[in-house]
Amino acid sequence: MKGVVFTEFLGMVEQTFSADMVDDIIDDAQLPSGGAYTAVGTYPHDEMVAMVVALSRRVNLPVPDLVRAFGKHLFGRFVQAYPSFFDGVTDTFQFLSGIEDIIHAEVLKLYPDAELPRFDVEEQDEQNLTLLxxxxxxxxxxxxxxxxxxxxxxxxxxxxxRDASAPDRGQRFHLERRA
Ligand code: HEM
Structure with missing residues (x-):
């Protein structure tokens, strides 16, 4: 997993909790890297999991809530860091249906060793978008x-x-426009 994900995570922990909390979770998680991340490096995904679990114990919040909050935070950072990905894009469905072929395809050019998920558009019309x-x-x-x-x-x-699909088929996200 790219270092940018780790540095942004620790940045969020510092901003939301404190710099001491950053040190504490790095200690708790007993990370092989020692927690010294650079944005362009690549580190084991397990280290991210260990830090989130450590944070969850310290702040007494569920892991899924913390990871979801981190996703929102990370999106805001992507908007700042990669403004060109948003040029001329005005619609949520337009943006999200291009994650696989446009956004992550560009990310892979920048970071050839990025470990990206797959996002398939299962269904799309004016009102609905289903991503897998x-x-x-x-x-x-x-x-x-x-x-x-x-x-x-x-x-x-x-x-x-979000609906629980069969584990081998992935996780389905369904978006629907409200009136
Ligand atoms: C400008 C927007 C975006 C940029 C620049 C971007 C870039 C990245 C980068 C650099 C990574 C880390 C790859 C690695 O660790 O090796 C990543 C991972 C990921 N991205 Fe994106 N991304 C963007 C938007 C999105 C959006 C909107 C979604 C959700 C629909 C998404 C879903 C994910 C997920 C879930 C991962 C974690 C890796 C995994 O699940 O296997 N990304 N992305």
């Missing part, structure tokens, strides 16, 4: 936070529903 997420890392909660961040960014009234 697959990843061996099972970051469904991160995906949900990123999708919620996108909905908020475009400011359109859209509901998000």
């Amino acid at each position: 997420y697959h990843s061996p890392r099972h970051f469904e909660d991160l995906a949900e936070g990123l999708i919620l961040g996108s909905i908020e960014y475009f400011g359109q009234p859209i509901s998000l529903m």
Whole structure:
């Protein structure tokens, strides 16, 4: 997993909790890297999981809630860091249906070793968009936070529903425009 995800996570922990909390969870998680991340490095996904679990214990909040909040935060950082991905894009469905072929395809050019999920568009019409997420890392909660961040960014009234698909088929996210 790219270092940018780790540095942004620790940035959020510092901003939301404190710099001491950052040190505490790095200690608790007993990370092989020692918690010294650079944005362009690549680190084991397990370290992210260990830090989120450590944070969850310290602040007494469920892991899925923390990961979802991180997804929203990360989306805001992506907006700042990659403004060109948003040029001329005005609609949530337009943006999200291009995650696989446009956004993550560009990310892969920038970081050839990025470990990205698959996002298939299962169904799309004027009112509905159904995305199917697959990843061996099972970051469904991160995906949900990123999708919620996108909905908020475009400011359109859209509901998000998540349904438990068969585990081998991935996680389905259904978006529906509200009147
Ligand atoms: C401008 C927007 C975006 C950029 C620049 C971006 C870029 C990235 C990068 C750099 C990673 C880390 C890859 C690695 O760790 O090796 C990543 C992972 C991920 N991205 Fe995106 N992303 C964007 C938007 C989104 C959105 C809107 C979603 C959800 C629909 C999404 C879903 C994910 C997920 C779930 C992961 C974690 C890896 C996994 O699940 O296997 N991304 N993305």
